[in-house]
Amino acid sequence: MVLPPQGIQSDQFVYHYDMPGQPIVFLAHSTLVPPGETVISRSQTEQLGQALAAIHAFFAPVYGPLTPDHFYAMDVEWKYNTEPGETESRLVIKQARPYPGRGQ
Structure with missing residues (x-):
């Protein structure tokens, strides 16, 4: 979302594409999906x-x-x-x- 409505949080992450195992580090999680889920899959x-x-x-x-x-x-x-x-x-x-x- 470019500008989500107030109170809506998007997934924010850093994807270390060039690192072994390609770790994903989440900075924030979306409020649009249940806790523990992500908006896009691995x-x-x-x-x-x-x-x-x-x-x-x-x-x-x-x-x-x-x-x-x-x-x-x-x-x-x-x-x-x-x-x-x-x-x-x-x-x-x-x-x-x-x-x-x-x-x-």
């Missing part, structure tokens, strides 16, 4: 990680090599959508753009 998080890695790789030639002291962030808008008649949600990337500052 497999959806993995799918999102793969998509974000591909987007980052696509922009890499423009922003130079990725090194410990030179990186760039991406601002990516996405959603999981279930069309009428479908049983599985599919990932939709709405837009992706480099984040200003390029790690400076």
Whole structure:
């Protein structure tokens, strides 16, 4: 949710895609699902990680090599959508753009 109504909290997490075991660290949990549940599943998080890695790789030639002291962030808008008649949600990337500052 871009701007949830007052009192509504979204899941907020850091997904360590490049680390062994790909840990997910939750910063906040959604108030829209029962305690102990998450809005998106582990497999959806993995799918999102793969998509974000591909987007980052696509922009890499423009922003130079990725090194410990030179990186760039991406601002990516996405959603999981279930069309009428479908049983599985599919990932939709709405837009992706480099984040200003390029790690400076």
